[in-house]
Amino acid sequence: MATRMKIAIASDHAAVELKAELRDWLIEQGHEVADLGPDTTDSVDYPDFGYKLAGVVADGTAERGVALCGSGIGISMSVNRNPAVRCALVGEPLSAALSREHNDANVIAMGARLTGSDMAKACLTAFLETEFGGGRHQRRVDKLSNPN
Template sequence: MWAPMKIAIASDHAALDLKADLREWLIELGHEVADLGPDTADSVDYPDFGYLLAGVVAEGTVDRGIALCGSGIGISMAVNRNAAVRCALVSEPVSARLCREHNDANVIAMGARLIGPDMAKACIEAFLQSEFEGGRHQRRVDKLSNPS
């Protein structure tokens, strides 16, 4: 499979069950998982958890991040507010692989209302197993953090 990593996972209330399922699965695979919340199904604001996730990824506290909300859209927007983080919204493994290989994504986002646990796991496997290709992609990735 792949080498164990430190992975942060965060969601909003809509993705609480998917987050719990994915957290346990990742731990079973030998990864160290930082669950950034939430811990209950009470309504929360996805930007709060997206910003928290982006912060630990940007600090280098974890190797990769997984962001979840109802659609994946809102939390991915929040995560991408941090210039050190590249979050890709994915719904199938090809995009999850390509966001690593071509865009050096360090976070993926998925929508719990749009993707089931098995597809989410397939996306995570592709994301964690893939490496950034560099080369012709590097200058483009550099522009994501330094747009001027």
């Protein structure tokens, strides 16, 4: 099992149900989880929740983040607007693990309309249990926040 972490989770209206299931599952795994909303399926704008999630990961309130929307695309784009955050859109565990090992991703994004509950949990497990490889990857990761 992964080390217990502080994890923030946010979605748009299309992923509220998956968010609730993953939140509860993460708590069962022993993690401290901050649910940043929304709480209903009323229509919302994914950038609002993506920016909120990125902020708490960037300022260290959460060690990792989980971003969800219908496809995972829109919310991952909004999360990645913050230069301190590296959000990887994944759909299976190998990509989730490689996002950590090679890219030091601190947020994982998934699409609720594309990724079932069991696959989302498998992706989260790989994401949380994989350490950053460092070495040759560090220089590349550094360039993500400092392109010059």
